[in-house]
Amino acid sequence: MANKQGQVVASGAFQLFGGGLRDRVGELLGEIFDRTDIEAVGADWRGxxxxxxxxxxxxxxxxxxxxxxxxxxSGELATLDEVLGAVRTGDIAEAVDSVSFDAWRTATGTRSLDMGACVAPAVYEFLGGDPAERDVEATDLxxxxxxxxxxxxxxxxxxVQPGDEIPDEVFDEDYWK
Incomplete structure (x- = not known):
């Protein structure tokens, strides 16, 4: 993908990364998954x-x-041609739940999300949060x-196993130094 600038679709509901952000996110995903063959394509408003x-x-x-x-x-979603085609037509907005995004924008008075921003859930799902409950402010992806x-x-x-109480050490920065 030679896209240097990136492209924001449907007021930021989907973002097709440009070179710099694509590299940063790809490197981060590589660290998370311990891989060297990841190329980031984009992200949606939900992160x-x-x-x-x-x-x-x-x-x-x-x-x-x-x-x-x-x-x-994580899992397989589509082909690169399908994603790029949906970006070109704007159909990607439907695939990333732009209706909920528009409801969030209306509720928060936000016009659009900038490239590299997302709306995180109020509490991560793996900590027991509801993915429908979103922060009121956008955050850096x-x-x-x-x-x-x-x-x-x-x-x-x-x-920590599912159903276990989350220990305080998880959030204690000194513990992890």
Whole structure:
């Protein structure tokens, strides 16, 4: 993808990354998944990041996968041609729940999201949050993804199981130094 500037669709409901953000997000995803073959494509207003894998036997290189930092889930969504075509036609807005995005914009008085911004859930899903409950202010996408990954990594390192109470150590910066 040679897109240097990036493109915002439907007031920021979907963002097709330009070179700099694509590199930053791709590098971050590479660290999270411990891979060197990730190329970030874009993200939607919910902070779901869309990417491809260049060197994966079970996934075709033209497949676009999504990573939802709030739930910690990822999976195959479409092909790169389908995503780019939906960006060109604007149909990508429907695929990323622009109706809920528009309701959030109306409720918060926000005109649009800037490139590299998202609306994180009020509480991450993996901490028991409801994905429909969103923050009232937009946040930086890279910060959101990195924070979610760090918290999830801490939970895993402490061997917290579903249904367990979240220990204070998860949020104690001194504990993790």
């Amino acid at each position: 779901i990041v869309y990417f491809t894998l260049d060197d994966d036997e079970s996934t075709a290189p033209e497949s676009v996968l999504g990573f939802d930092p709030s739930s910690g889930t 890279v910060t959101y993804v990195a924070t979610a990954a760090a918290i999830m990594g801490r939970i895993q390192a402490l061997d």
